[in-house]
Amino acid sequence: MTGANDTERSKIICGVLDNIDEGIIALDAEGRITLFNPAAQMFTGISEKQALHRPVEELFPEQPDLVKLVRTGIKSGRSISDHGEFLLRRPATAPLPVSLAVSPIYRNSGERDGVVLILHDLSRIKELEKTLRRRDRLSMLGVLAAGLAHEIKNPLGGIKGAAQLLDRELAEDSGLKDFTRVMIREAERVNGIIEELMDLARPRPARMEEVQIARVLNDVVLFQREAFRKKKVDFLLDLDPSIPPLLGDPDHLTQLFVNLLKNAAEAVNENGRIEVVCRICHDFNYSKAGTLPAPVIVVEVKDNGPGIATEEIERIFTPFYSTKAKGSGLGLTICQKIAEEHGALLNVVSHPAKGTTFSFSIPFLRPKPQNEKKKPFEPADNEATSLPKKEKP
Ligand SMILES: Nc1ncnc2c1ncn2[C@@H]1O[C@H](COP(=O)(O)OP(=O)(O)O)[C@@H](O)[C@H]1O
Ligand SMILES: [Mg+2]
Numbered sequence: 001m002t003g004a005n006d007t008e009r010s011k012i013i014c015g016v017l018d019n020i021d022e023g024i025i026a027l028d029a030e031g032r033i034t035l036f037n038p039a040a041q042m043f044t045g046i047s048e049k050q051a052l053h054r055p056v057e058e059l060f061p062e063q064p065d066l067v068k069l070v071r072t073g074i075k076s077g078r079s080i081s082d083h084g085e086f087l088l089r090r091p092a093t094a095p096l097p098v099s100l101a102v103s104p105i106y107r108n109s110g111e112r113d114g115v116v117l118i119l120h121d122l123s124r125i126k127e128l129e130k131t132l133r134r135r136d137r138l139s140m141l142g143v144l145a146a147g148l149a150h151e152i153k154n155p156l157g158g159i160k161g162a163a164q165l166l167d168r169e170l171a172e173d174s175g176l177k178d179f180t181r182v183m184i185r186e187a188e189r190v191n192g193i194i195e196e197l198m199d200l201a202r203p204r205p206a207r208m209e210e211v212q213i214a215r216v217l218n219d220v221v222l223f224q225r226e227a228f229r230k231k232k233v234d235f236l237l238d239l240d241p242s243i244p245p246l247l248g249d250p251d252h253l254t255q256l257f258v259n260l261l262k263n264a265a266e267a268v269n270e271n272g273r274i275e276v277v278c279r280i281c282h283d284f285n286y287s288k289a290g291t292l293p294a295p296v297i298v299v300e301v302k303d304n305g306p307g308i309a310t311e312e313i314e315r316i317f318t319p320f321y322s323t324k325a326k327g328s329g330l331g332l333t334i335c336q337k338i339a340e341e342h343g344a345l346l347n348v349v350s351h352p353a354k355g356t357t358f359s360f361s362i363p364f365l366r367p368k369p370q371n372e373k374k375k376p377f378e379p380a381d382n383e384a385t386s387l388p389k390k391e392k393p
Helices: 003-019 038-044 064-076 122-167 177-201 212-228 249-265 331-341
Strands: 022-025 035-038 080-090 095-106 112-121 209-211 234-239 246-248 273-286 294-304 346-350 354-365
Touching: 003 122, 022 038, 035 080, 038 080, 038 112, 064 080, 064 095, 064 112, 095 122, 122 212, 122 294, 209 212, 209 249, 212 234, 212 273, 212 294, 246 294, 249 273, 249 294, 249 331, 249 354
Parallel strands: 234 273
Antiparallel strands: 022 035, 022 112, 080 095, 095 112, 209 246, 273 294, 294 354, 346 354
């Protein structure tokens, strides 16, 4: 390699180290810091000047696990990664969840020259996890609350009505009136509690806005890849770059794809493969009276899991239907509901022993021109669509 090429290469490497999202810390064979990139400075709250040439123990006195990992890496000359969550303590700010990996550095001559420690920020993934757990719980509560409300509200109305009748029949000076009033008041109170519970638990109505579906899918794949890292599930994402923004609720769509990917990842064996493909389907057009025909965007989630038996396939969208020991059986019910509110279709094709493909087909609606009064997004009515009909397994 020529000198000029070497300089060029160094420049590129420096650029990469300065811009990469991972914290990169290089240490020599004595465990002294030789490189501390900007992301590492941001994660640790320690400047490059403070860090350089100091031994790892001195720089991270409160992180014995990190020090041990580095020392083991230096001693053994092997790559070690700890995918579990490691809490990086920092001055003045909350600890940062990171994953750690150590790799040996070799010179051109083949001699070992210390190690590189890589810190990967897990906070965004943790954040997503938290939101999703909460949403899952809320959706479950929503179905329970709706069921309960239905069971309780009607008889409660009857009790209140009967108490009111009784109250009217009683003479004004009757001592029993105190009891009928308590009955009416208490029935109203219970009704209020149920309504409050329903408000709290019922998922909020969809808020339609322009959504970059590629961004949603990227985030969901990123999160699920992390969640199923131990199972070594291989996630592939194949996006058509020409896909235009569509009208949808980004949070609801995220939830839908998380449910589909999670089901796929739970279905496959170790080292299983999940493919997410998003493309414009020109074979079908969405058309509604008064609007131009619009193409359909299709997202497919394919897995190479055990598949679903033909007799089971109709049941999987039923609330509480689950074949998992700890499954809620609500994931696909929620997906179906979200698809409906988007005027989209959710189909499934499964070949036992080969795998399952869920496909979500959503019409691409152009945003209204500026001078036209904006109307809320209306779901497609079935007669007006030429979307693919639900495929029979
Ligand atoms: N990709 C898939 N491969 C095989 N079976 C699936 C797949 N997706 C869903 N299922 C089946 O559908 C059932 C219902 O799924 P879901 O509504 O998400 O509930 P849960 O995941 O809590 O069981 C699952 O228990 C499983 O039997
Ligand atoms: Mg599920």
